[in-house]
Amino acid sequence: xxxxxxxxxxxxxxxxxxxxxxxxxxxxxxxxxxxxxxxxxxxxxxxxxxxxxxxxxxxxxxxxxxxxxxxxxxxxxxxxxxxxxxxxxxxxxxxxxxxxxxxxxxxxxxxxxx
Amino acid sequence: xxxxxxxxxxxxxxxxxxxxxxxxxxxxxxxxxxxxxxxxxxxxxxxxxxxxxxxxxxxxxxxxxxxxxxxxxxxxxxxxxxxxxxxxxxxxxxxxxxxxxxxxxxxxxxxxxxxx
Numbered sequence: 001x002x003x004x005x006x007x008x009x010x011x012x013x014x015x016x017x018x019x020x021x022x023x024x025x026x027x028x029x030x031x032x033x034x035x036x037x038x039x040x041x042x043x044x045x046x047x048x049x050x051x052x053x054x055x056x057x058x059x060x061x062x063x064x065x066x067x068x069x070x071x072x073x074x075x076x077x078x079x080x081x082x083x084x085x086x087x088x089x090x091x092x093x094x095x096x097x098x099x100x101x102x103x104x105x106x107x108x109x110x111x112x113x114x
Numbered sequence: 115x116x117x118x119x120x121x122x123x124x125x126x127x128x129x130x131x132x133x134x135x136x137x138x139x140x141x142x143x144x145x146x147x148x149x150x151x152x153x154x155x156x157x158x159x160x161x162x163x164x165x166x167x168x169x170x171x172x173x174x175x176x177x178x179x180x181x182x183x184x185x186x187x188x189x190x191x192x193x194x195x196x197x198x199x200x201x202x203x204x205x206x207x208x209x210x211x212x213x214x215x216x217x218x219x220x221x222x223x224x225x226x227x228x229x230x
Binding site: 034036042043044045046049090092100101102103104105106107 | 145147149156157158159162164170173205207209212217218219220221222223224
């Protein structure tokens with residue numbers, strides 16, 4: 001079985017602060033990893049994804065995430081947040097032998113103060 | 115439209131009634147997924163379709179839940195004899211195929227179900 005843990009449930013930052021949201025997963029095989037974002041009143045959108053290759057992946061809106069296999073982690077980062085980044089962020093994993101289901105973490109609510 | 119669409123956007127029903135939720139995937143996407151988002155449980159996988167068949171129904175919470183897909187396109191999720199704990203946002207997603215989990219899933223806006 002696969003599982004995902006996001007340790008930060010709520011994060012409050014001021015504009016221009018740096019962001020790092022933690023994500024750890026549990027799965028015994030090869031994984032595909034995703035970060036989705038849900039802006040207020042909008043539906044889930046993909047920020048970035050990791051399938052293979054370079055463990056540092058770049059996504060939209062200046063976000064990036066690093067896959068560290070030895071730590072089973074896929075933390076999301078952004079050097080300088082904006083008020084418009086206020087949203088809920090979900091880490092998700094899909095194991096290559098786990099069908100096509102995504103298992104999501106509990107989400108992190110980010111509030112950026114102007 | 116270009117994205118996944120779901121209807122209705124909101125549904126309020128009385129306990130014990132049946133409800134049907136509809137999903138229109140992105141044109142050409144062969145894989146379709148249903149998830150549920152609720153306060154207590156977060157985002158949970160329910161079921162997915164490859165074409166019209168559902169290889170894995172283990173995520174459905176109870177036998178009151180069923181889903182079907184016809185013509186490789188539209189899908190309906192049916193909840194019979196609704197209970198208050200069924201209140202949640204039901205999300206549909208689609209992807210081009212089910213190629214070893216590597217296909218990005220595009221999500222619809224969801225149906226907010228409230229069971230009184």
